[in-house]
Amino acid sequence: MRSLDDYHGIVSDRQIYEIYQKARGLTGKHVLCINSTYQGGGVAELLSSVVPLMNDLGVDMGWRILHGNPDFFTITKKFHNALQGAEVNLTEMKKSLYVRASQDFKVYTHIDHDCVVIHDPQPLPLVRCCRKQQPWIWRCHIDLTDPNKELWDYLKQYLLRYDLMLVSNTRYLREDLPVEQQVVHPALDPLSPKNIEIPEDLAERYLEKFGIPTDKPLITQISRFDTWKDPEGVLDVYQEVEKEMDCRLVLCGSMATDDPEGQEIFERVERKAAQLSTNGDVIVINSENNILVNALQRASDVVVQKSLREGFGLTVTEALWKGRPVVASAVGGIGLQITDGENGFLVDPQDIKGCADRVVQILQDDGLARRLGKNAKRTVREKFLITRLLRDWLDVLNDVIL
CATH class of the missing domain: 3.40.50.2000 (Glycogen Phosphorylase B;)
Structure with missing residues (x-):
């Protein structure tokens, strides 16, 4: 398990000091991240680095994977494509199957954390299925430059329940969404097996x-x-x-x-x-x-x-x-x-x-x-x-x- 101390020599001492200082007030706070896959793609890679380092800093960050059947993932792939501008046939059956996954997941996941972070559209409806008592963040890793309007309007009913939306580019900020929005750029872990120096x-x-x-x-x-x-x-x-x-x-x-x-x-x-x-x-x-x-x-x-x-x-x-x-x-x-x-x-x-x-x-x-x-x-x-x-x-x- 990597520690922040392992990054000495890669980044400056000042950067490491600033991270320790920023983490002080969050010691013991419970943060839950939820996405739909434990491997494959950038989201899983980011979480596999961020979660251990947060825990090393004293922030109790957990990571859970949304359960879903093949029909659900077929639908959410179409949603993913549509958020990037593709057409989608948004039937009532698809909507029902989409929400059902979050309703079922709620039974297996007791959310009493200090903050919940939902990654991408797959677990997005979970916010409506739970008794919301803490801030919820939607972290969208997708290009939202020109989303399919019908799908975007449908998803907004869930997004309006969130306290903050995070995107990767200022071009993805949405003027038609009153939820607070910020830009956070993803990053690379230089000590992960994919990026570390190898003989x-x-x-x-x-x-x-x-x-x-x-x-x-x-x-x-x-x-x-x-x-x-x-x-x-x-x-x-x-x-x-x-x-x-x-x-x-x-x-x-x-x-x-x-x-x-x-x-x-x-x-x-x-x-x-x-x-x-x-x-x-x-x-x-x-x-x-x-x-x-x-x-x-x-x-x-x-x-x-x-x-x-x-x-x-x-x-x-x-x-x-x-x-x-x-x-x-x-x-x-x-x-x-x-x-x-x-x-x-x-x-x-x-x-x-x-x-x-x-x-x-x-x-x-x-x-x-x-x-x-x-x-x-x-x-x-x-x-x-x-x-x-x-x-x-x-x-x-x-x-x-x-």
């Missing part, structure tokens, strides 16, 4: 184990197999890059337990990859393996994140932290991390050729790659480490509890 021989063993040669320039996208991450679009980018130089592409991802669409998308990507490359230069991996991701990002010559929507994009943060040049879509929270031409490149998510040109530019210019990578690591150190996120959360909790 070169260990990285080589993992790459060999998963059949990833390093004899050619390596382009990588790491993300869940999700339509919004556009893995098929990355294959199109690779086709363009391959016209200019011999290289290899790795699409490495996993599937969250609350995402029923993942397997179908993975299989579709596998089929397209097999048609695209007969010599093994396109590798598709479905594995929840943090050391593999760590090794793969460090071995990559270019990391791509060709998302169509992106709440924040911690996979971008991870690559930047490892000093890798990144070419990513100018959507959602990615623009908060990358300044075009300084620590990476931003591209139009629909511009296949433009994305490929930036990848080729980096692969052909070692000096550019080194400069982007150096600036990338500095950006994360200054803005997007877990210690900064702890300070933000402590500020929020001090405001709503004390």
Whole structure:
């Protein structure tokens, strides 16, 4: 179990001191976080770091997983997509199944904490099912730039019961919602297995184990197999890059337990990859393996994140932290991390050729790659480490509890 003391040398002593001071008034307070999956995706990753560190600081933070059947997760995936602008057929049956999961969960979860934090839309109705006696926070990790109006209007009946909504970008703040809203940027844990420095021989063993040669320039996208991450679009980018130089592409991802669409998308990507490359230069991996991701990002010559929507994009943060040049879509929270031409490149998510040109530019210019990578690591150190996120959360909790 990591302690805040473990971050000495990574962040300044002043930052660590400030965190201890902010936590003093919250000692012994009980905070409950609820989301819908224990692995897969950025929310579970953030909670797996934040919860232990909060407890180390004396804040009794717990983490519970909403129970749900396959029908529920099929519906909430459609809700997730609709909050990012997709169409949805919002029937009364879907509404009933959506709320029923929270009603059932209430039986198994006795909430008498000092504060409740609900992550994303899956457990959102729980606030109506419980006897609310404490502040409730909705932490939305999704891109809310242009949500489906019908769904948003439906969800507002639950949101109006909340005391605070937290989002990842000022663009997601909603003028049509009277609930207090704040922006908190996600962050990366530099001591997690996915991000910690690893020996070169260990990285080589993992790459060999998963059949990833390093004899050619390596382009990588790491993300869940999700339509919004556009893995098929990355294959199109690779086709363009391959016209200019011999290289290899790795699409490495996993599937969250609350995402029923993942397997179908993975299989579709596998089929397209097999048609695209007969010599093994396109590798598709479905594995929840943090050391593999760590090794793969460090071995990559270019990391791509060709998302169509992106709440924040911690996979971008991870690559930047490892000093890798990144070419990513100018959507959602990615623009908060990358300044075009300084620590990476931003591209139009629909511009296949433009994305490929930036990848080729980096692969052909070692000096550019080194400069982007150096600036990338500095950006994360200054803005997007877990210690900064702890300070933000402590500020929020001090405001709503004390």
